[in-house]
Amino acid sequence: MGAVNGRRAIYLLLTIGFASVTPGSVEAWQDNGYTNLHVLPADVSRAELGRVMLENTRSLGLPRRAGEGCLHCHVGSLDLPREEWDYASDEKPAKEQARVMMAMVREINDGHLARLSGRQSVEVGCATCHAGRLNPMPLVDLLLAEHRDGGVESLESAYRTARARYYESDAYDFRVGTLAGVATQLAGAGRPEDAVRVHRMNIEYHESPEAHAGLMRLRLEQAFRSGGADALVSRYDALRDEHPPEAFQPGVLDVLGWGLFRSGNKEVARTLFEMNLAEFPDAFPSHESLAYVLMDAGEVERALELARAWVREHPDHRSGAQLVTELERMAGAGR
Ligand code: HEC
Ligand code: HEC
Known part of the structure; x- marks a missing residue:
């Protein structure tokens, strides 16, 4: 309670003092009570700040319930009344990162895109890159990073977690080509057995000819590498026992x-x-x-x-x- 109201009282005093010196500039000034704005205009209205903060929260996929998502960037606690949260504090690193992002988005819209044409029809926002997730890394890169750090088990569990959480959103591309592409990269990097597991997971989620084709080709390439053309041809026959007829x-x-x-x-x-x-x-x-x-x-x-x-x-x-x-x-x- 005290912190915000106290600050507002100080602001009121400051603006009154200010008003007496330069009355002309005071019209636009609003007592919004905010004390630590560096990117948004200092006199931003409460409605506008609220809109911006909600966009920050939503487009990063943070929870909206009872302000829980605000706590990713702001100091406070769900056990305390909201009035006692210290929104002005810069203690959390995510807030500073968000400032960099807000300035970047403004520069993209007002600086670069505005220069393209007089009439700007698309506004870039946080969601343009984040699309509902904190880490904007594309799914393929994210899975390969997981593989680098924790092997194929890590990759698999990251995929299943992301899928469970984001399947209905536009955060990640869960189409059949994603895991197929990851598997191809793993095979190319000399990890064919990991690639097989990724193909199997792809088949588990997409019972489609395309998902099967990735694994079939990998098997055939392996056969060719170890036994030449004859091995490849007989492996193709053997695949009929491992894949459904539609996969051919x-x-x-x-x-x-x-x-x-x-x-x-x-x-x-x-x-x-x-x-x-x-x-x-x-x-x-x-x-x-x-x-x-x-x-x-x-x-x-x-x-x-x-x-x-x-x-x-x-x-x-x-x-x-x-x-x-x-x-x-x-x-x-x-x-
Ligand atoms: C992704 C990070 C992020 C999230 C999430 C976020 N904010 Fe903010 N918030 C900021 C940043 C950055 C500033 C400072 C902007 C500036 O410097 O112009 C700020 C400033 C504020 C301020 C002004 C504080 C002051 O006195 O200077 C308030 C109030 C505020 N946020 C409320 C909220 C609320 C309520 C939510 C949840 C609905 C929220 N914010 C979610 C990053 C965030
Ligand atoms: C042009 C693409 C782009 C846009 C637009 C964008 N971001 Fe980001 N954001 C990134 C990238 C890339 C990273 C990861 C940087 C890194 O590798 O550490 C990131 C990281 C972040 C992080 C740190 C993530 C963490 O782990 O806590 C926050 C917070 C963030 N962005 C907030 C925002 C907010 C708020 C907006 C809108 C004002 C925004 N971003 C708009 C690309 C973008």
């Missing part, structure tokens, strides 16, 4: 094949594309990829034959028609 889509071998092609394993890539065409004779990607690889190998006739056969079957398919044109152009240039 043209994209599995297609993406893997192009990866191998780019790393110089053109023969294996071709084998995979032939397998893909045999398994998915009605899919365009299996025709397209094989046609390009045949073209690359100088087998122009068969490449064109494949593409033209597709167009005969699908006369309205635009990408098919483009493929024929492209292959004819390449064939012409090669002559």
Whole structure:
């Protein structure tokens, strides 16, 4: 009680004294009772300050109940009446960080964005970056940081916690690509077993072909690395016992094949594309990829034959028609 009212009394005295010296500047001055503003204007109205503080609290995902979220930045206690909280204190580091942020947001809006065009239609606010969480790090980075600090168990529990808390919000991207991307990075960093666990968790949350495809490709790459093309082909057969039939889509071998092609394993890539065409004779990607690889190998006739056969079957398919044109152009240039 005392602290705030006492301060307001002092303010009243100060403003009255001030008023007697320079009456003209006093009109705008309001007795808001605030004593420690460095970013907001000193004479900010109570309504405006309240709006700003609520934005600070909400956009960082802090609890709103009984001012609990205010306590992230302000000194006080849920056991004390709100009037006894010391909002002016700078004791908590988060308050100083928030000042830096408030000044930054103002600079972005009034300085940079205002310079772009006279009419500014989008205001940047705390939520633009924080979107309901204190740490604005994207989920992929956050999970990799957890992995660095505490291994794959830590990563898994961070994901489950974030998902339980934020799934319905826009704080994090929980789509299937997030964990798949994390797994790919782990595999690339020489942690394939951790990558397998992350793929498994992805399948647990997304029973979708895309989630399965990540794990399938990782298994196939491992087989290729340890036993070459033959091992890869027989591993593909073995995958049928481990994944549901819907998981077998043209994209599995297609993406893997192009990866191998780019790393110089053109023969294996071709084998995979032939397998893909045999398994998915009605899919365009299996025709397209094989046609390009045949073209690359100088087998122009068969490449064109494949593409033209597709167009005969699908006369309205635009990408098919483009493929024929492209292959004819390449064939012409090669002559
Ligand atoms: C993310 C940090 C943060 C949160 C959360 C927050 N504030 Fe603040 N608050 C600040 C900062 C920073 C200032 C100082 C602004 C300045 O320097 O212009 C401030 C200033 C104030 C002041 C003025 C204090 C004075 O006398 O100078 C009051 C009152 C206040 N906040 C109330 C609240 C209330 C009520 C809540 C909860 C609804 C809240 N704040 C939530 C960061 C926060
Ligand atoms: C342009 C993006 C951006 C905007 C807009 C933004 N922040 Fe931040 N904020 C960050 C980043 C990035 C960090 C983490 C800095 C670091 O790595 O320590 C951060 C950290 C913070 C922290 C420290 C987090 C902690 O762990 O306690 C607070 C508090 C904070 N911001 C408050 C705010 C408030 C309040 C606003 C709106 C006035 C705001 N931020 C607007 C990007 C932003």
